[in-house]
Amino acid sequence: MTEDTRWARRPLSGYDVRLPVAEDAELTHVDPGTPGGEYLRRFWTPVAMTTQLGARPVPIRIFGEDLVIFRDGAGRIGLLHRHCAHRRASLEFGRIEERGIRCCYHGWHFDVDGTILETPGEPPTSKICGSICQPAYPVRELKGLVFAYMGPPGEIPAFPYLDSFDLPDHELIPYSIHSPCNWLQETENAIDPFHSVFLHGRVNGPQFPGLEHFVELPVVNYSRRDAGIVYSHARRVGDLVMLRFHDYLMPNLAQNGGMFQKLEKPKFFGRTSLTKWVVPVDNTNSRKFGWRHFNDKDEVLRQGKRDEVGWETVDFYGQTAHRSYEERQGNPGDWDVWVSQGPIAVHGREYLGKTDEGIAMLRRKLRRDIRAVAAGEKIAQVGGTPENPYPTYGGDTVLRVAKSNDDEALMRGLQQQVAEIYFAADGLKGEERSARIKADLKAKFPDSAG
Ligand code: FES
Ligand SMILES: [Fe+2]
Structure with a gap:
């Protein structure tokens, strides 16, 4: 085969994709009058930090x-x-x-x-x-953030209240960071557990202390909720199975597992280290608002830095523009990659794989909800009140379970069982819920107790 024939036989050449392709306006555009903008305006959304x-x-x-x-x-x-x-x-x-x-x-x-x-x-x-x-x-003002409702005045939803807003021993410090790109890019990062394997592990070396096991490919399990998606990713390290749960609540709220942990032994129902919303500024800019949770029980490495959390700053790797280009190119972080996807990432030029299941699921859900709002239908909203908060699951459980011949099936089973134990306690709240989940995990997995 000549060099010329070899080039002609490739599935795509640069020339084939030289023309611009329109972005997925239905999902990405947020300006007044757009279907996506109308949908997003149906929710309470953070808009400022009180320190501003x-x-x-x-x-x-x-x-x-x-x-x-x-x-x-x-x-x-x-x-x-x-x-x-x-x-x-x-x-x-x-x-x-x-x-x-x-x-x-x-x-x-x-x-x-x-x-x-x-x-x-x-x-x-x-x-x-x-x-x-x-x-x-x-x-509405809450814990250093200001939330607004920008939708039709006759349809103001109840202000959502999650259990994670008031976890015992958690100190919530607000922060906010700008990204010069469409909101969907950053928010999709929160439902993509596979990027952690590569961006935060195999390609650049470990970026987060205590999460070095991210280099292993995870077994991922998604469960749908009315108002969002819960998913877990499981990895084996020796005789331990690390199960990390994430919440994704519509339209733009995410909670992940813990930071700065030392997951060397079994652990039951650790809680989240971040509650964050990715808020569209306009079609090509977004601003994250959130709380970094500080809590000595989960963050045993004590590497969190309260004084590095605030306006345009947070205390973990690669979340802002404020590094030199050389440094960002040498060891890129989350911020660098979602901004690098362009002002509005063009979905028509992507090639989604099996590992993008979460992304596809989120896009389908968003599209359905955007169309429902356009058709005048009601959409599910996160509920909860301070007295009776909406249960969330973000955080880590670590079990001691011997390896099996079909370890992937074993891990899938563990994810299901742990999720069922979490969900079964939804009717309880506060310490009672946490104690029930821990007791049920202990009963189900006695080898992980003590
Ligand atoms: S422009 Fe005249 S009072 Fe504001
Ligand atoms: Fe990340």
Whole structure:
């Protein structure tokens, strides 16, 4: 075969794919009026860190909308459209008042919900105050994050409350990091356990202390929930089977296993180290908001650094732009790869394999839900209240189980059994739930106890 024939017989040449292919707009576009944007607006979503709220209003952008956020003198938070209802001056130049904010241009005074309190240049007979308002959104403050609901005002869902928001012995520190790419790229990273084998192990060497076993290919098991997906990945190290559970809750919330652990012996129902949302800023920018969970029981290596968690920073490897290009190229992290997929990764140019089962599952679910919203149907929402929180599973269980001839089947069985024990305790809460799960695991796997 000549060199020329060899090139002609390849399945694809560079020339075959030289033309651009449209992105998957239905899943990736979030701007006002897009089906994806309409869907995402049905959920409470984090939009700011409370540490951003100081003496001046803060311009922010969420779902392609320009907004301004501030805390007034009375301590209330306002999230308003950025351009003043009068003649569109930006309220980022406004003055924060004891009550609300005042536009710098002609002094119109708005309450935190956009109510016009005063139009000082207008005659006393003016009807403006009662007839219009500054467009605004409802907000909720929780543990250093500000959440907003940006959907139709008649359809505000209950604010979701997960058990992981109040785990005993967990200190939650908020953080936020920008990525100059579409939101789906980062969020898909959270449902792709196979990248850990390569990015965090085989290709670059171990990146996370205590998780060196990530180099082994995992056995992965996915379970569907109404409002998301739970999955676990299992790996064998000697006579131990490491089972790591992840939560993915629609549309953009993920919780993983523990950080900085020492998984050298059996362990029951360890809890998550991260609760994080990937929030679209617009079609080609996103911002993660989350809490890093600090908890000495799971993080026995004590390598977490509270003072490295905050605005544009978090205390584990490869999560921000703030490394030299040389360093990022030499040992790329999660942030580098999801940004490298492009401003909007083109699904039509991907080739998904068996290891992308989670990605495909998430995309199918998103597409179904986006279409349901477009058809005027109700979609499942994460529930829960502080008194009766929504159960989650992110975290690690380690069992001592001898290797079998069909170890993959054995690990699949273990994943099922552990998941069933986790799910069976959904009706319980707090310490009672945790104690039940641990007792049931102990009874089922006596060799792992003690
Ligand atoms: S533009 Fe804001 S008061 Fe005139
Ligand atoms: Fe990762």
